[in-house]
Amino acid sequence: MSKEYYISPSRGRLSFEEVFADIIEFVSSEPQLRHKLIIGTDSQFREENGSCFVTAIIVHREGKGGRYYYQKYYDSSYSANLKQRLFFEASQSLSLAGRLAERLAENGYADLNVEIHLDVGEIGSSREIVRELVGMIIGSGFEAQIKPNSFGASTVADRYTK
Template sequence: MYFISPTRGKLSLDETYRNIVEFVNEAPDLEHRLIVGSDSQTREEDVCFVTAVIIYREGKGGKFFYRKEYEKINQSIRQRLFYETSKSLELASELTRRLSKDDSFRGKLSIEIHLDVGRQGETRELIKEVVGMVVGSGYDARIKPDSYGASKVADKYTK
């Protein structure tokens, strides 16, 4: 598994994690948020899934990384949305595991999951279920219009 950084290119998960840690350590007294969001786009023969991880320094900007995967599956919008959510949860879980081993980050950096659902459109009926999935896994959930990790960052790279 690898990630793409617009500034650093192709990175392993270890390198991505180190970049996140370095970014936080550049300004350790400022508030940071770690955001994970996924989106997908159906194409003719497959589905493109993008999962983004964003480290955001409150009021000062941030950095993001994304991974892109293609799968030859035929899913309904409901199945795709649950699959996107599970991809975000999988990455968030791995980042949580790594952060919990680092004493300097224990309890300081919360992870938000940004979901590509909103009160408008065909996904509105799924909000309760996917938010419950995220909150039940111990993470904060954001939906549109506040879920830019999925609806803006990840979405940009599904095209």
């Protein structure tokens, strides 16, 4: 990725800094409500240009909706090997969550809950690596969600891999 940017359906193309500022504005506009920051990545293998990865950032105002932003990129080094792609998805989400958590702490929002949604579940082809991926996320200090509760990866990010 040469120039990092995210897409917001309501705000258009944004830099990481603009996304961060928008998250802070959204959270601080109703500080009495509970907010959660959700990061999720999904991928789809494509023979013509490798795997398409989408990482989504969702700022959820519990009971009141939210906003989301996503970044789409291709990587030919992750082919049809599902296990490799799932570990890469988790590492992408973990990296972004770390960046956001650091910036949140620097700006007085260290208490904002950051959750990573994994596109794995107890049923299906990904079930063999659920514990490994969840352990990786929890061991890094973040909460992890798997299917059917991982809408950040399995619904929001998934929508843009097609």
